[in-house]
Amino acid sequence: MSVNVEDIVLHNFREYVKSAKHILVITGAGLSAASGIPTFRDGGGMWNSLDVEKLATPEAFATNPGLVWQFYHYRRVKALEAQPNQAHYVLARLSIPKLLKKVAPQAKTFHHVTQNVDRLIIRAMDNLNNDTPESLSHLNHSRVNSVIEIHGRITDVQCTQCGHREEVLSSPLCSSLDTSILNGYEDAGSEHRYIAPEDLPRCSACGALARPGVVWFGEKPYHLDDINLLVYKADLCIVIGTSSTVRPASTYAYRVQRHGGKVAVFNLNESVGDERADFIFRGPCETELLRVFPELA
Template structure:
């Protein structure tokens, strides 16, 4: 290992309260598009402009088609090696191999793809993990906080009822609209309009439903709990995010402000790298297993 890697490992080994702040780069190797950093286009439209309440109110047909695409990509995806390393950090008996002083671990993810949850569930389903957990007990309680919601949740615009639904497509009209395009970068050559009554509906009251994710301009989930976690953290790993969206972009600085260490893992350099204690450039699915071979 390099001197920087050794110094990071030493700091991590002595950490007691560890938090990971994850962004889209964590799931890039799993085939989830990074719309903000990877071109940002869908059917020649700015993808981030579709992720707003205003866009949905103006054209729910178009927004639902966009989220149908995102749901399809997420359903096809599998956790990658970086997800797997982070999943093992959620299990005390694994984490203490690399951080023997660890008392808590949390993953605060901006991703809605649920791949971190899938990686942890797959780990806990392994026979060796079941035997270990039966004698050593549990994962860290509520270790994964999905602050921007979950891509498979369908939420009512009227009564607020929300449930997970992995049906693909959610409704026949979305499947038909999807099939009418030759590819997802069709340069916007045609607009497939789906009548509102044919879009996904609430299972409880029948009103128009929306994707159960947090859009730009909406309040993220779990903020009070995340603030408490960040306040006591002495080690923060920033993985796969350029730290441009608040409030997640502030968490690393807040850990440093009370004496904690920050390590950044990102494919491309970020303007905030110089503020970090450790910076590792490259694909996180390669770097994390190399830094933590005990968890690979």
Template sequence: MASISQSQLRSFKAALKEAKKPVALAGAGLSAASGIPTFRGAGGLWREHDALSLATPEAFSMDPSKVWQFYHYRRETCLRASPNSAHRCLAKLLSPSQRSKYLPSSGSLHLITQNVDGLSARAGTEIGEDHVTSGGILEMHGSLFRTVCTSCNDVRPNFESPISEGLRGTEDPSLEYRETPLEGLPRCENLTRWSRSIQPCRGLLRPGVVWFGESIPALDEIYEILEGCDLIMVLGTSSTVYPAAGFAGQVKMNGGRVAVFNLECGPQDRIHADWLFQGAVEELLPLALGIETQ
């Protein structure tokens, strides 16, 4: 069971009450208790493939079947998972009807998440605040539950399981890989005018995530938010991969304060953190915030 010293707890809660522009930065550790594996997974492999090698535009262009099967596996894993107590804590902080109990000086909270699992937004749905909490969530690496058409550029949410019939059953990584024909991969249903008729586009969809080599669309907005941030809570992230690894340092440089919640704390955390809460995020965050999540 996680524990926090009373002096740390009093100091942190006092800072919460004073914070005018708080920000939460979430990494893979936020979703660990929900059973979501890290991006690399056990041993860094999906089947016999390095997961990192599948997360590029070039990989999708060369073998869309293999890439879609990998992302279908990840989608199905996340759909079976449920938000944990840390997600539910953040949902309450994002809710205008509940936030004032914990952040009385703040009119908003921004959650910058590096996760693509959609669990933070689903936690808002659980407490009946999905239309509100989703507006305060910036998914800097995109979402597994968003698709982008490679033909007409249509972007839309998609929670279908399976996302296409051609991918049904391929989510089991223990099975031998078999290529899914192009016509069996996810296709765009955006209505488009063709000649004199309106028909579905049927272009090949891609996952709505940010791949290696692609720019982060929300980055300018994130930097603008961090400029005014006076308290950042760093949740379950190793602070080793940039640009997110530099966010706490930016807040600190601008005179803000930093609270780190993580199983393992690295050198950067120890340099920047005003509060260092070492342990499972899903245990420490409710304790530090004083939020009941059951």
């Protein structure tokens, strides 16, 4: 009788989850792929003429804020148009303590650190809350505030002078960023369309030039001290949809492993450090998470 290795891995993982007390999830771009959100680097074919890693910097914004705003406004429009997928909803259900207990009865904490700025996990949590029948509303009332957006939100606007930050869901943010008048908007880098700073989004508090409310290369991610405490006590780290190449998020899983915890990886393709993972689930995360946690469909 042949042994199905995938079934063994699934069984062993499920058994370990049952005993896990402090669960930490790390997610990246692969989580939102099924929602139509292009990955940061490939852009789904957009902005091919520019090095995105050089565009997403304070220096680039200081040199050409109009060009940077065009790139981020395009990503912003994509995020606002997208809908959460099944992977988002599985993770949203895990953030409800009573549902978490279905798969992890010993769990005391569950936290989700996302590198994504698309806000889709927050929308999935909000949708679950809105869709919950009144008779079951206690499930969501006991939800923990479990999501940590380490790189900020694409829908946030931040002042370059006074630091005021707010979420703005309207689109476009200003007339100069209206997609209907931006020729070549899907690769504005090849068009080099100039937009004067005075025509770009302004701070609602002081009127100064505003910037996208995301973390750029060379800037410190948010909530690092809080995350370090979570990493220290986690006994299970689940890594989903990330290549594990961007620090500090790329270090969290194996710091958990070094103090005796287990690491599970859900990814479509091979990623850095897979050979060190205790459990690997290869495939689209929206289908693999449902296969592993059918109770959370």
